[in-house]
Amino acid sequence: MRLIEELEREHARIDRVVGSMRTWADRAVAGDAPAADGGKFMRFFEVYAGGLHHEREETVLFPTTWNDLGLKADTPPIVVCIDDHHELAALLQCMKSLLEKKALATAELREVQQLAIRYSHILWAHMDAENSVLFPEIELRLRHAGIRELPSRPMTADEESAAALGDLLIERYPPSDDGTIVRGEGCAMCPAYLAACSGIEREWWNEWEWEELDEHVAAS
Ligand SMILES: [Fe+2]
Ligand SMILES: [Fe+2]
Numbered sequence: 001m002r003l004i005e006e007l008e009r010e011h012a013r014i015d016r017v018v019g020s021m022r023t024w025a026d027r028a029v030a031g032d033a034p035a036a037d038g039g040k041f042m043r044f045f046e047v048y049a050g051g052l053h054h055e056r057e058e059t060v061l062f063p064t065t066w067n068d069l070g071l072k073a074d075t076p077p078i079v080v081c082i083d084d085h086h087e088l089a090a091l092l093q094c095m096k097s098l099l100e101k102k103a104l105a106t107a108e109l110r111e112v113q114q115l116a117i118r119y120s121h122i123l124w125a126h127m128d129a130e131n132s133v134l135f136p137e138i139e140l141r142l143r144h145a146g147i148r149e150l151p152s153r154p155m156t157a158d159e160e161s162a163a164a165l166g167d168l169l170i171e172r173y174p175p176s177d178d179g180t181i182v183r184g185e186g187c188a189m190c191p192a193y194l195a196a197c198s199g200i201e202r203e204w205w206n207e208w209e210w211e212e213l214d215e216h217v218a219a220s
Pocket of ligand 2: 007057130
């Protein structure tokens with residue numbers, strides 16, 4: 001399905017730019033990178049991650065779950081994803097406000113660095129959950145419902161230039177990994193699991209789907 005493929009491709013770029021922002025933040029605190037480059041990351045995340053990517057998730061992909069698939073609106077896991085988008089936008093706004101200052105003190109750069117760390121942890125876990133659980137589950141259900149495509153749209157000129165800027169930043173600041181977190185697939189890796197969300201099976205599966213699972217387990 002084209003829209004989901006596009007969203008996954010966008011995840012791949014966003015994932016690397018998040019790692020690149022972490023590299024920049026570390027270097028900026030060490031005095032090895034201009035603080036002004038922080039504004040370039042803000043532009044990428046605002047226009048490409050927020051404007052293009054989250055916008056299409058929220059206006060096209062997520063509504064299809066209650067409009068076409070008969071799942072309940074305003075419930076997990078979708079509501080958890082939308083809350084993440086809001087938290088990410090708020091963190092971005094905090095970083096942006098700090099980075100708009102003409103000159104940043106080291107303490108302020110450290111604050112940006114801490115915000116970047118928080119931002120990366122939320123966004124990486126969010127994309128891992130979407131890639132490994134939410135997107136495949138929605139795609140399968142759409143296929144069963146006979147829906148082969150969802151509306152998409154080409155990038156605007158502004159989004160194209162934000163994408164190019166992201167690629168440039170990846171080159172300038174090779175993405176860092178974070179050894180303090182474990183990333184992986186499935187509900188069990190999602191920070192919301194058993195807190196804000198009971199997991200895809202308990203939230204979405206119907207009686208018939210659970211019965212099929214028993215058959216699969218018995219057959220294995
Ligand atoms: Fe999302
Ligand atoms: Fe996403």
